[in-house]
Amino acid sequence: MADYKKPLPRPENIELTKPFWAAAKRHELVVQRCKHCSNWIFYPREQCPICFSQELEWAKASGRGRVHAYTVVYQPAHPAFQDEAPYTFAVVQLDEGVRMATNIVGIPPDQVKVDMPVEVAFDDVTPEWTLIKFKPAGT
Numbered sequence: 001m002a003d004y005k006k007p008l009p010r011p012e013n014i015e016l017t018k019p020f021w022a023a024a025k026r027h028e029l030v031v032q033r034c035k036h037c038s039n040w041i042f043y044p045r046e047q048c049p050i051c052f053s054q055e056l057e058w059a060k061a062s063g064r065g066r067v068h069a070y071t072v073v074y075q076p077a078h079p080a081f082q083d084e085a086p087y088t089f090a091v092v093q094l095d096e097g098v099r100m101a102t103n104i105v106g107i108p109p110d111q112v113k114v115d116m117p118v119e120v121a122f123d124d125v126t127p128e129w130t131l132i133k134f135k136p137a138g139t
């Protein structure tokens with residue numbers, strides 16, 4: 001559990017993304033899906049980027065994916081993350097096909113590999129906020 005005294009920047013809890021953050025707090029990963037063409041959509045939007053339908057729903061994702069790309073952060077852009085450095089910033093492609101920017105945790109940064117299977121890890125950074133991160137699958 002993180003130290004709550006750190007001045008962590010917070011995600012903006014705008015109306016569109018409230019279901020995502022509420023699910024994260026329950027330790028569930030939900031992603032938008034288009035009711036018309038069934039495509040998974042991430043980042044959250046008002047309209048399907050494939051068929052332009054506005055009938056989107058939030059659906060539970062498998063929580064499984066693979067590392068699409070990553071980098072190791074030694075000098076964070078925000079001082080609140082200095083204690084965590086070095087850490088792995090990554091783009092993970094979920095089994096559903098969408099990609100999300102995240103961190104890889106539970107493994108030293110120099111052992112992370114592209115295409116490595118990962119699964120969701122929920123990081124309760126404050127009592128109000130849980131961030132979606134990923135760890136090596138099966139750990």
Ligand SMILES: [Zn+2]
Binds near residue numbers: 049052
């Ligand atoms: Zn669609």
